[in-house]
Amino acid sequence: MSAARRGAIALLLAVAVAFGIREAEAYGRQAIVRMAGDTLFLSLFTAGWKVVAAGCTPRPGRPYDCLIKGA
Template sequence: MMAKAGGAVAVVAALALAGCGGPGGREDAASAVAVRLLDAVARGDGAAACATLAPETLADLEQSADQPCAAAIVDEDLPAPGRVIGTDVYGQWARVRLGDDTLFLAVFPGGWRVVAAGCQPRGDRPYDCTLQGS
């Protein structure tokens, strides 16, 4: 399932082009959540992967797949976890770039959560993401 990146991803991408990064601790925390999602999917641990998702992303995945998140997420075409190339934090948003993937995250009361994953840049257009909330 390939979907065009939504408003949140477009906002983060725009900020990434204009911005300045956040403190190292926040970058490390966002990176850790991004890698945790991809590791869990690679292991087939849907419950652990779903625990990293933002609420709207989880709900949209369940609705589009017509099954619970834990079953649906392991069927997503997400790349294997790779080395973190860079993490940019802009207020409550983060972009984590890995070798074969870009993930977008947002801060929630429980910490960083993945808003979109499996994202590929498309030049001046918004990222194309495999998994994202609305």
């Protein structure tokens, strides 16, 4: 593993701890990030990962309810 890759992983872990990220899962070009008090949805664009929905709460058997949505 290159030094740059190790540095990027270390930075991501530091951000995860700082923001209380509990779980992150990626599915191709889509991802979900669960934090202590919020759930975010991200999409991979040419310029990198961007948040496309925030303030999301789960609804059993239904899609998440998100306060902020966009692409």
